[in-house]
Amino acid sequence: MGACVTGRSPAPYTESGIGTYYADKFEGRPTASGTTYRSRQLTAAHKTLPFGTVVRVTNPRNGRSVEVTITDRGPHVKGRIIDLSKEAARRIGIFGQGMAPVELRVVRAAPSR
Template identity: 65%
Template sequence: MRSISFLLLVLAFLTGCAGGKAFTQTGQASYYADKFNGRKTASGSVYRPGQRTAAHNTLPFGTVVRVTNPRNHRSVKVTITDRGPHVKGRIIDLSRKAAHKIGVDKAGVAPVQLKVVKKAR
């Protein structure tokens, strides 16, 4: 009887530790203007357009996010290093390299889907 109770307790614990759903978000993406090259971000790192980085208003710095453009099904992984965008309706600002990889640079603003693939430490 004790072993059954113990197994049920372990099973309940493991079920609770399975974790919740990963963070996802859908909305509009834009990308950094060239004038921000070399400027410090909110995390203290320096923005470089050739890196795969992004700004998000709430995700912790260092979080890795997969950004997918549903219009062409292309995606890119970016690291959150800044805060923003500060424009209503937009959910992420991408570096020029990341925007180019998924085709956001041609439109300037495009719909995207975000999914956290690695939480910040």
């Protein structure tokens, strides 16, 4: 027996939960991927998504979205799903709130190595 092929791609990865953003003390520090964290870049930390994955993060309260590249691991607090750079947090309107509900959707898988 062979596998059934439908021609459909798998559904993209999605996740909903609480998002936060990096504290000022992380500016200029190395990330888990080896890059340097810069608050004005559109980057984020996620617990499991591969480095280089591009994720659309949406604030469901206002509908604003931003695309970020996963460059770090975290957040390291139970119940939180992503740590955004400050610029990403500004663009979706959560900067200054500390934490807020967000929705994630992978828009581009990490490059193959």
